[in-house]
Amino acid sequence: MENRLKELNDTQQEAVRHIDGPLLILAGAGSGKTKTITTRLAYLLDVVGVPSSSTLTLTFTNKAAKEMRERALSMISKDGHPPLLCTFHKFGLLFLKFNIHLLNRKSNFVVIDSDDKKRILKRINPDLPTPLVASEISRYKNSLLNPDEALQQAELREYQKIAKVYAEYEAYLVENNLVDFDDLLALTYRLLDENDDLCKLTSDRYRYIMIDEYQDTNELQLRLIKKLCCSHSNICVVGDDDQSIYGWRGANIRNIVEFAKDFNDAKVIKLEYNYRSKAPILSVANALIEHNRTRVGKKLLCTKEGGEAVVMLSGADESEESQKIAFKIKELIDSGVSPSECAILYRINALSRSLEEGLNRANIPYRLVGGLRFYDRAEIKDLIGYLRVAINPHDNYSLKRIINRPKRGIGKMSIEKLELEAIRSAKSIYEYIKSASIGELELLVRKKNSQTLKKFIKQLDELQDASLRSLYSLVDKLDDLFGIRASFEAMPDGADRVQNIDEFYGLFRDFVKQRPEATLDDFLNEALLSSAQDEVEGQSIYIMSIHASKGLEFDHLFVIGLEEGFLPLVGEGSDLEEERRLGYVSFTRAKETLTLSHVQSRYYKGRRTELMKSRFFGEAGLCEASLKVEKVTAFKKGDLVRHKIFGAGRVTGISRAGREFKLNINFGGNRREILASFVERL
DNA sequence: ATGATAACAGTTTTT
């Protein structure tokens, strides 16, 4: 352990040795953050002698939790109970399993995902836009507003409607013993807030708390953390204000910037030595982020002198851009660079298409990171639905999902009727079908369907039996009984789905083998809360969004689409400082070389749009800070342009506004001054 | 009950 400490620099060691009282570790990109906090955890356990059961370390992703666990455990000598190191949501889940009875709810609740949530919301009110309703409800829960409070707060009629849907949604969840992702934290907070004894007990239990990626926490998480350390103040948080890129989903950069205000006598340690990138990359990243005002303020200090200058690549359009990049990557690979050390990043996923075409043309294998996650795929959710029903046949929600999958001819109408009838007789749907006679069923659904339903229930019973006997062969039984795999095999484009199903079966068997003591419920909860990010090494380069790249590093990095409107991305709710942080996060992924590209025009949403080079080039010191004449050429007097709100108009004048351009536009007699980035040329 | 066409929207994403 002492040897491990010596591997750290002075500030990192200082962070490890700070034991009691609030500590903020501001860890710049590539500054050895994970190494520092995993060493700190190991130090707490091994040197200070804190019992592992007294520590709690929270992360945002399973991947981070896994990595930290492995690294911390490799450092400590003694074996015993491993420390609790998990995601916020997993912690919430565990906590609720033990304590939700205090809210008069049963501990066998089912966690629903955001798709389930939307389906429920649409059923409650199909006329409102479900994505908006879903995100508003999420906002309410994360601001700890109950439906009544949300209603009071709502001024617009539309929002009053949403608050009412919220109330019905909550009632539905309680009625069906469901819990959504936000509840895992919100209900945990509520329990701690309403039960002082429980709060004290919990805080006493976890005397040393660490939080990873603190810049991504939201209001609710902050309040939860405060509850968790109500009986002590041994709270160590790690993060980087300059890498806060989740503001749009509620993360509040204020939490990290004002940490010292929230926790008295907080110590702040800045890790500023960067061990990742060559000097030119750091100076570009530093120069860019200095333009932000809301930040604690720190600089990345160089430990790797030398290195090639950051390259700016220009192209006429997206196909030239991808062609040029493909060419450069080919050169790198030919010179012996491993493809997996190359990555291309973009601000929005829509830009991946042209890139993929270019890479395919150049025969460069690539791996697209992100996209639809494994457990979000329809076929996998079907399987999960079956397993849930095997655990609890009264789970109406899951039963409804699988009752017609694969297709058995049970349609929406039949399901609705069955549910209604079940409610009328105070039974679950399963119970109702089981107890009803064929004659009764035939009154509701067609003759053929009543037979189908009876058979279906019988099969479910068999499945449940099998689940009680042996978990290992459960998936075989599942497939034998319901022919799920075969149903996808019969579909013309079902090959991928069959592959996914096989993978799921494999994962399930592995899980049972590795954890023979675990229950089916354990498996399902783990599946739902995991993102199944397969870490692959190999002969492919990586392409992904900037968000998806956080925490990763590559020898040779390309960032495309550095144009006004794409990076920075403008639109309602956009925040230039967050865009700048996105630039910063993307640049700091690079170890050896960094190439930034922009194009003069790009196809997007079926339109070709003229684009100006991103202001970030100037801010990063990569070209003249003042805008040159060539940049104006995107617009000239007399151009026809379109604005999102005002529609089509004609440019009558051009003027400067700081680093931006202002256009005088005549929208059919209505003259306005508008920033050039808010219009597009027709 | 299910398949075909029309209308529509269209950052970033984890749990």
Place this chain on the structure above:
DNA sequence: CTGTTATCAT
């Protein structure tokens, strides 16, 4: 230009 969902015939 895409992919997704609502609606309409069959």
